[in-house]
Amino acid sequence: MKLNERGLLIVISGPSGVGKGTVRRALFEMKNHNLVYSVSVTTRPPRAGEVDGKDYYFVDRNTFLQEIKEDKFLEYAEFVGNFYGTPKDKVDEALDSGKEVVLEIEVEGALQVREKMKEAVFIFLVPPSKKALYERLRARGTEDPEIVEKRFKKAEKEFSLAYKYDYIVVNDDVNNAADKIMAIIRAEHARTQRTIHKYTKMLEE
Numbered sequence: 001m002k003l004n005e006r007g008l009l010i011v012i013s014g015p016s017g018v019g020k021g022t023v024r025r026a027l028f029e030m031k032n033h034n035l036v037y038s039v040s041v042t043t044r045p046p047r048a049g050e051v052d053g054k055d056y057y058f059v060d061r062n063t064f065l066q067e068i069k070e071d072k073f074l075e076y077a078e079f080v081g082n083f084y085g086t087p088k089d090k091v092d093e094a095l096d097s098g099k100e101v102v103l104e105i106e107v108e109g110a111l112q113v114r115e116k117m118k119e120a121v122f123i124f125l126v127p128p129s130k131k132a133l134y135e136r137l138r139a140r141g142t143e144d145p146e147i148v149e150k151r152f153k154k155a156e157k158e159f160s161l162a163y164k165y166d167y168i169v170v171n172d173d174v175n176n177a178a179d180k181i182m183a184i185i186r187a188e189h190a191r192t193q194r195t196i197h198k199y200t201k202m203l204e205e
Ligand SMILES: Nc1ncnc2c1ncn2[C@@H]1O[C@H](COP(=O)(O)OP(=O)(O)OP(=O)(O)O)[C@@H](O)[C@H]1O
Pocket: 014, 015, 016, 017, 018, 019, 020, 021, 022, 023, 136, 137, 139, 140, 171, 172, 173, 174
């Protein structure tokens, strides 16, 4: 395949409860995009309403550990007691077919991707305030209070790594944040195409 036919990889991170999933869904509802969402594998039990194969591939711990051994993940990490990983073959397939692939993953995994895929774009979503983050996490009502505390505490470490990302986007308003992310994706796409075009021309000379 030609270099310029390969899609762009977009990594979105941010502390638990900041609104990554909500903003990503708003992004995918926009018109005229070429995005696909990479469904992760996890050992976390499904939340009410979550669908296997759409929200996550839900597996048990032994299956996940076996898949690590078989080198099936582009990246993986443990987050507050559960494993999460990105299936490598699906991401490669989608990129090879020219799609823009969105990963919504925590920071440890994102930094693994940074090492492997230099051309990927890294976006870190932040809340308007810490108070708003805590309130979103608590009000979502999907975790027991003790897990809410653990996830909120983990946010400190995640914030401290935000400087490793290419862009920081504030999720004050969902549509606002989705618009900003779409603008980043379009600009990065254009920049990548220009760079590839330049080098292809140079090689032809
Ligand atoms: N801009 C916003 N203003 C107010 N509430 C928001 C906003 N964005 C998201 N929320 C709410 O915050 C809660 C957490 O959002 P969401 O589940 O999308 O976060 P997340 O970052 O994907 O979390 P996790 O990493 O734990 O999966 C949800 O109840 C969602 O409706």
